[in-house]
Amino acid sequence: MIPAQGHAGERVAVLGLGRSGLAAARALRAGGAEPLCWDDNPAAREAAEAEGLLCTDLLRGGVLESASALILSPGIPHLYPAPNPVVAAALEAGVPLDNDIGLFFRSLATSDWASHDMPPRVVAVTGSNGKSTTAALIHHILGESGRDSQLAGNIGRGVFDIDPPGDGAVVVLELSSYQTELARALTPDIAVFTNLSPDHLDRHAGRGGYFAAKRRLFAEGAPDRAVIGVDETEGQFLSNQLSEARGDDRVIQVSVTRKLTSAGWHVFVRKGFLTEYRKGRQVGAADLRPVRGLPGAHNHQNACAAWAVARSLGLAPRVIESALHSFPGLPHRSQVVAESGGVTFVNDSKATNVDSAARALAAFPRIRWICGGLEKEGGLDALRGQTGAVVKAYVIGREAAAFAMQLDVEAEICTDMATAVARAAADAAPGDTVLLAPAAASFDQYDNFEQRGADFTAMVRRHL
Structure with missing residues (x-):
């Protein structure tokens, strides 16, 4: 404590x-x-x-x-x-x-730190999607490299439940907008912004308020280094605001949509290959395609952010790449729960909004999509055009019929998870992925997304 x-x-x-x-x-x-x-x-x-x-x-x-x-x-x-x-x-x-x-930030540093050869560091991760995976991946990489690391915040333990960090230790925090918007002290050494998509808009009175809550970690936290996903306008703006000049490498830009090779420090993924550029030249690379725990572009973005943090902490590219391959992934986030007869069953119950569901749908080639639940503000329009890999949708939730009417793919109304899993598994052919990516909250049928994911896993195992 x-x-x-x-x-x-x-x-x-x-x-x-x-x-x-x-x-x-x-x-x-x-x-x-x-x-x-x-x-x-x-x-x-x-x-x-x-x-x-x-x-x-x-x-x-x-x-x-x-x-x-x-x-x-x-x-x-x-x-x-x-x-x-x-x-x-x-x-x-x-x-x-x-x-x-x-x-916590006002309490972490004590007089004991004066005796450390290397003061402890705090890495704070925020954003709409990928926060948990990015934070857990950073923690995993540090652990695999032999660095003392603890994971807390919106994932794992409460921040005050960790042990006082020792010489050269790293505390990795996942922070939600609910946490960053009110904290009177925000002083991370390294701060990460993954991406931004509409979520919790009632709590923040709109997208602008939501972004402002995330931005506080950087604007008021003044980290020594910022890792910023620049695939949305908000990330580009935040990167611009934090940079003193075009080549300011206190900001590391991250992208999975384009190549970044200009002055400064960049980490990007193209066709499954991660590349690190600094001062206009390549200084590191890794092939993410065989990394089983990080499927799809959304997880490649998480890998970019984690890579950037690890490099900022002095880890070598080969050490980071090795650790990526041993990362098991997180429960309920692109989690492979079973494989049978050439069909893969994936639990992405954490895909509670439209943007995170779209990212999951882009990760696999032929999808039997289990979706539905308590629809969030803004509807499902943003999913149109993002469902090209979906063979068929199997809709759950109390309002399954209304949800299904908004989809641009063939949909079967199943209402409950047991029916959805049974129908999707019966229809699936070798090479298909039965994917739970609800694009909705769970509270119409479950207490939380974890319970929904656990039900999916149980139904898959019962079926198999």
């Missing part, structure tokens, strides 16, 4: 007692503060009280006013579409808002 600094002897309110909130409360207590905790879920309060944490209604008269800060969990809105009632009360009372990420 890392003790939270800066609040010793103070009361600090903590709203939301999930993984990150509970870890923040423990860290505050370890740092000498008195956390005042609350969660609307009685079970969460009971779990906190079992650890000796004080749970009290933060809206009760005088409680918030006695606190020096309010630490919010990521899912709790503080501005759009409307502030949570506790947040509204804190704003009225002038109580500063923060989250565990801001608290």
Whole structure:
């Protein structure tokens, strides 16, 4: 555990007692503060009280006013579409808002760091799609190279649950827009922006607000080096804003749509081959086509970003390439769960928006596509023209019929996962991929995308 600094002897309110909130409360207590905790879920309060944490209604008269800060969990809105009632009360009372990420960055460095030959480094990864895979891949490459690395944030452990990093260690964080938009301190050594596509628009009052939340990691975080995906306008703009000149190699541009060879530092993929250019000449390369854990252009973008980070940390190209081949991939993200009779079954339940689904559909040649769920804002129009590899769609979800009507491919309404898997597997021929890439949220039928992916995997195994 890392003790939270800066609040010793103070009361600090903590709203939301999930993984990150509970870890923040423990860290505050370890740092000498008195956390005042609350969660609307009685079970969460009971779990906190079992650890000796004080749970009290933060809206009760005088409680918030006695606190020096309010630490919010990521899912709790503080501005759009409307502030949570506790947040509204804190704003009225002038109580500063923060989250565990801001608290973590203010607490990480201690006096012990003066004895390190090489200070620990923090790599922070954000973006719409590929954050988890990129962060996990960076962590994997570092581990395979013998570097001390810990993975936390929006993946793995809460940031305060990691061990204090030692000499030359690296902390790799995946950060969502919910985390970057509110953190009062953002000071990564290396920051990564994968890409941007419409998501969480109600929470951020539109695409501009969503991008602004991501941009804070760079504009306010001032990393020593920024790795920026430039295949969307927002990434090009961010790269431009961070560069002092055309050859500024503090910014590493990443692309899977075009060759980048101008002045500066670039990592790009063309036809499955990753190439690194610096100051106008090639300095590294790798063939990604046989890398089983990273199929498709979207995963090649993740590989580019991870490569750029690893090179920034001093790793040699041959070391990075070797580590790429041993990366197993992440559950629910282009995860091969079975192969039978020449048919491959792939779980990409994390493809919860249209853009991530389109990327998954571009990764395989002949697809039996299982899709559907709780449709997100903006509809499915952006998928038109992206379904050339789809032989047939098998639609799940409570509104499966309405979802199917928006697709530009043959679609069968299955409603539930068991039916979809059975029908897709029965229709599949050797060379086909049965792909779960829902292009929708899971909450109409499942608690989360992990549960949906686990159901797909279970149904595949039952069928086989």
